[in-house]
Amino acid sequence: MTGDVGRIFANRAAVKAEYGGDGVKGISKNDDKRLVIVVSDRELKNYGYRDAFMEDGSFRYYGQRARKSRKVLGPWNNNNPLVRDHVILGYELILFVKRGSQYRNEGAWRYNGHRMKKSWLKGEETRQVIFNLIPISDPPGGSVESAADELLDLNLNDLREQAYKASKEIPGKTPSERKVFERSALIVAYALKRAQGDCEDCGCKPKFRSKRTGNPYLEVHHIDRMTDGGPDDPRRVAAICGDCHDWIHRGEGGDVKNAKLRVHIEAKEKTIGNITLVPTGTMKKQLT
Structure with missing residues (x-):
């Protein structure tokens, strides 16, 4: 899968057709291929997402948000744990980033920590996790x-x-x-x-x-x-x-x-x- 680095996809549906996953949500998985698929639209400021490539080579990724009106409040009651736990699950994390109107395969990345942020969406308080992802060439010391x-x-x-x-x-x-x-x-x-x-x-x-x-x-x-x-x-x-x-x-x-x-x-x-x-x-x- 990492051999597809740089490949361009017209939309999220095209990413799903090739890699599986949800096709709508930013974080999904393909159990058969043992992949966690992360799709970033870079900046959706109206929704509080400000994904970005950082100067140190890492990628800042805003996870899915949880509203207070949900029965269980918390940023881990959605697909966010797939990013945090992909290493121990044995899944490769593939990142797709929107460039212009298309999505580019940025290759394999690894979870490298997170921080929490309070924000508001349509008048409701939310808690949001912001992931730090780092690119992978060869895993340190092997698998x-x-x-x-x-x-x-x-x-x-x-x-x-x-x-x-x-x-x-x-x-x-x-x-x-x-x-x-x-x-x-x-x-x-x-x-x-x-x-x-x-x-x-x-x-x-x-x-x-x-x-x-x-x-x-x-x-x-x-x-x-x-x-x-x-x-x-x-x-x-x-x-x-x-x-x-x-x-x-x-x-x-x-x-x-x-x-x-x-x-x-x-x-x-x-x-x-x-x-x-x-x-x-x-x-x-x-x-x-």
Whole structure:
């Protein structure tokens, strides 16, 4: 997808036809291609949007707004979490920016923090998130998954301590690209280590093994997002099999299944000290 950098599209409908997504909303996703699609009209001042390329090479992107009249007030009750969480979800973020009357593919970008702003729309107070996006050439140190693989030889207690420490970064403080990457890798590695080769939802042994590690293949699922816009929390991720992951995202009753998984992981975290730990460096042997 990044090979299409510079490609011009006549309108949002043309972007949707090629990449999927919503076609109307500025933030949408394509689950099949594992893409988060961000479309910017640059400046819609009448609506309070002032997206712009910044002098440091980053892009300022105004997220979707939430009105007080909605049942649940908050900037994360829409598609904004797709931007904030795309790294841990394993989705590539593609940015399209309106230039004149057309939209240009600006390539792959990465979430690099956000700030909050109060504003008004048609007489109603709103809260709006303003994202800082940075362009990607090659991911720092490779992919999140590969970086997580390198951490699996740490014991569970060490990974847990580091993952919780990383999750306590100050909300609203803009982290560096490296910090976002390292935090995601730590939390992915911790979830995989905690699962010890079994799906943390249904308890099954996965049907196949990872080509990278030879371990039973589990996917790290982000159960939900922190409503205050804070960083990812180890209590809100689970290493689950592909069938459970698909069921949660695409199947009937997926929301109920996800809610039960949340309760299960919270209980598991409370008793983590009672879990028999896999000694350092022996995880791969015990999983084979």
